Amino acid sequence: MNATIKDVAKKAGVAISTVSLVVNHKGHVAKETELKVLRAIKELNYHPQRSARGLVTKQSGNFGFILNGNHFSQAEPFYTKIFLGTEIQARSFDYYILLTTITQNVTPKNIPRFLLERNVDGVILAGSVPHKIVDYLHKNQLPFILIDYYFPERHDSTILTDNAMGIRLVIDHLLELGHRDLAFIGGDMGHPSMQKRCSTFKSYLQQKGAPIEDAKIDCIEEHSGTESGFAATTRLLEKNISISAIVAANDAMAVGALRACRDRKIRIPEEIAITGFDDVESSITARPTLTTVHVPKEEMGAAAVRHLVDVINGRQSEGVRIIMPVKLVARESTLGAIPPG
Amino acid sequence: MNATIKDVAKKAGVAISTVSLVVNHKGHVAKETELKVLRAIKELNYHPQRSARGLVTKQSGNFGFILNGNHFSQAEPFYTKIFLGTEIQARSFDYYILLTTITQNVTPKNIPRFLLERNVDGVILAGSVPHKIVDYLHKNQLPFILIDYYFPERHDSTILTDNAMGIRLVIDHLLELGHRDLAFIGGDMGHPSMQKRCSTFKSYLQQKGAPIEDAKIDCIEEHSGTESGFAATTRLLEKNISISAIVAANDAMAVGALRACRDRKIRIPEEIAITGFDDVESSITARPTLTTVHVPKEEMGAAAVRHLVDVINGRQSEGVRIIMPVKLVARESTLGAIPPG
């Protein structure tokens, strides 16, 4: 039904191998011959078939994207953006993305099928991901890169956000606004990003000579969603200690904090200012809009793809650690309502 | 490096073809032989290679997912959920999804590459999608199915939401609450779902004997996002006509309506009730929470995949129209604040 390289060769009156050379821009082909071949290709609407090509080159033209299923349902917008970033960048390099979500507890044999069947040329892993999979990739020498996660004891290629910088920006912003009693809420402390945000909060505040009390830090929540933010904030408020601003470990928790305050008729930011982290959609749909740290999510996905492509082409070796810059986005939850007009 | 079928054959002491028969559960293989082969497979950790298999079977083990790029950035949560639904269901059938976003105006030659390279066994198209692509699929006899979109003049396999039922549920709900002056805001009227929601609003209201005035229907917005909802609502409110409830064509527009009312200090739902459609995340994070029509997004994706699988296996022919049921989710934007505790 569909034209093959053979048909093209016949129509152009050349050998199959010559067509291949033209298609792949390899070797020395006379201008004239090339034209003949190109014309035949166009006329027959020929496109090389992936599987045939892959059989000999051992390249699939795909990247795998592995995502913790919990993440995708919970912190959806964050990882969706990253995924979108990979998709677009991958397309520009003529790759496709095979997405799969995995459950946290990988049973012995649920390595994603695309790995077993060697149907990907590289793998992107976003968020917390089982050690076992990374081991598998390592053993099979498949290029891979982690996004927003890492194993402290290993030296994998990784893309991280500048969590420390983000927290510093937030603190500077709040201090500048005159806040003195800062609190911190976090959760999911198994995640290195969360840990970093929390630890930076403490260390930087100390460095700034601001008072820092453990009572104002609540990081015991297991997850880091809206409910967790709500719960943590409620606990803080019930302590009846002086708090003028709450720094949340991410936007979802900040929204929870917003809600907890709202329930108690606490005015934001007049009585308590609140900040988030990530700059996902909800930070702008929330009322008041959320002051937060912008994380370049799409760019992180794109950078991951570029790295894989570079590794495959031997232009870069594995083991790099890319730290993406962040910036502060000041909105109503610290500045107050922007006067209309 | 990796074991091939040859290695398995040698280790098991049988012919290559016998191994193939075992792997594919075909033909008559003696129990004993089968066991030998299976043991060899396990020992060598053998998995058939996709591209080699695909070369001869002409099956890729992939489905394509084509999405209008605008949709994915604008109405992200809606289509993300659908995509997620396809992914999970596809995995259960041992398929993978290749996602690609396309720009609305398909230039002559930007047919997704996975189609040209015959790298998918079927295609799912979500949201408004160019006619040209559907033509291509038809011509190449690739099974495909549309989600939340259709061409009136064609009979493609399609998965739709019960838009008419949704609007009827909303209207019944509002009438029951005693509302009489219902308004409607919509946008993106090129989309059949939007059209249906609007037309049902008119016809059902009429059927119910309720007053229906064109002045209370605003569907001129080009898009259907938050800003459009804001703009449409503003226009309605400035007319200074009596409105007790606003039915929005989707959640995003409803959120815009919420905001427009909030800006004018209109209390919701005491002065004006507002309803959405789709039941995406924002309808629950919005304040007040949004009464809306729940659309089973994941299920729609899953159903699409099942249909493709059925078509491929000859169990079903193309051209079906599946209408997914919807249900009303009543929340604060019509009922008022739920008293705590």
Add this chain to the structure above:
DNA sequence: TATAGTAATCGAAACGTTTCGACATTATTT
């Protein structure tokens, strides 16, 4: 008992590419 059918296994062809080495021709260097 001869014949047809079925079970079990195998070898070889085929799928559509890329790539390697061979060969002829032409250009460049000595």
Add this chain to the structure above:
DNA sequence: AAATAATGTCGAAACGTTTCGATTACTATA
């Protein structure tokens, strides 16, 4: 003018599967 290098083209092997007869050995049917 001879030797070498570069250019242009090609045929054939290889990639790892599935599938299609062919072959043999049984088993059931006429």
